[in-house]
Amino acid sequence: MTDSIRPSTRDSLLEAAFGLLSRNPGASLAQVAARAGVGRATLHRHFPSREELIRTLTTLAIAEMDAAVKEACQNVESAADALRRTLEVLIPLGNRHGFLLNESNADDPALTAEFDRLDRETGDLVEACKREGLFDPGVPTPWITEVINALLYTGWESSLRGKTTAQQAVDLAWRTLTRGFGVGHK
Numbered sequence: 001m002t003d004s005i006r007p008s009t010r011d012s013l014l015e016a017a018f019g020l021l022s023r024n025p026g027a028s029l030a031q032v033a034a035r036a037g038v039g040r041a042t043l044h045r046h047f048p049s050r051e052e053l054i055r056t057l058t059t060l061a062i063a064e065m066d067a068a069v070k071e072a073c074q075n076v077e078s079a080a081d082a083l084r085r086t087l088e089v090l091i092p093l094g095n096r097h098g099f100l101l102n103e104s105n106a107d108d109p110a111l112t113a114e115f116d117r118l119d120r121e122t123g124d125l126v127e128a129c130k131r132e133g134l135f136d137p138g139v140p141t142p143w144i145t146e147v148i149n150a151l152l153y154t155g156w157e158s159s160l161r162g163k164t165t166a167q168q169a170v171d172l173a174w175r176t177l178t179r180g181f182g183v184g185h186k
Contacts, residue, residue, distance in 0.1 A: 010046050012036040017057055022098030029053070055111065058103055061096035062114050068093060079128030083177075086125070087152065088170050094156020101149060122148060134178060144177075151177055 016036035020027040029050055033043040047053035068089040076082040090097060100115075126144045130137045135144055155169035164172065 009036070009038060009042060013038065013043055013046055013053075014057065014060065017053060018061070018095045018099055021054075021057065021102065022095040025102040054103060055108065057099060058111050058114075061093075061100050062118070065090060065093055065096055065100075079125055079132050080134045083125055083129055083134075083148075084170075084174055087148075087155070087173050087177075090152050091155040091159065091169050091173065092166050094153060094160065097149070097152050098156065101153060119145065147177065 013032065013036045017032045020032055020035055029043055030040055032053070033040045036043070043053075047056065069086050072085040072089045073082045076085060100118075122145045123141050126135065126141045126148075129135050130141075151173040155164075155166075155173045158164045158172075159166045159169045
């Protein structure tokens with residue numbers, strides 16, 4: 001027995017799928033298998049269909065993101081703090097977030113309900129930030145929610161490509177979200 005820890009084949013397949021499908025939702029199962037370093041037959045032993053792989057990825061991404069946010073926001077004192085901490089933990093999970101942005105799961109009522117829950121929770125957080133004065137109440141909540149999603153993805157992409165560190169991406173996302181790009185002109 002060796003002391004090194006190697007990811008399981010299933011874990012390798014999941015990571016390969018997240019990496020590919022977060023950027024290219026049309027990537028083939030053969031591409032996923034190749035990226036994981038296994039054959040298609042091995043992929044199909046773990047995930048008999050593309051739908052099963054997508055369902056597993058969606059469920060896992062939501063669970064990982066929920067767990068990260070719950071842990072990060074345990075002792076927050078404000079909605080603004082919760083939002084900042086959410087950015088801090090979700091930007092490194094950008095391939096999960098990117099994957100979820102590309103998936104509709106319209107044919108699966110349970111997953112559709114999960115997406116609706118995520119949207120509601122983000123909207124509730126934005127509304128709390130508005131009440132604290134972080135965001136202009138005149139800006140529609142769905143707009144701010146979409147901007148948050150875009151910043152999460154952009155922050156992940158930027159750090160993945162080496163243009164920023166993950167922390168710089170968080171700082172820039174926060175600055176963009178709370179102050180925009182302007183210098184105070186209206």
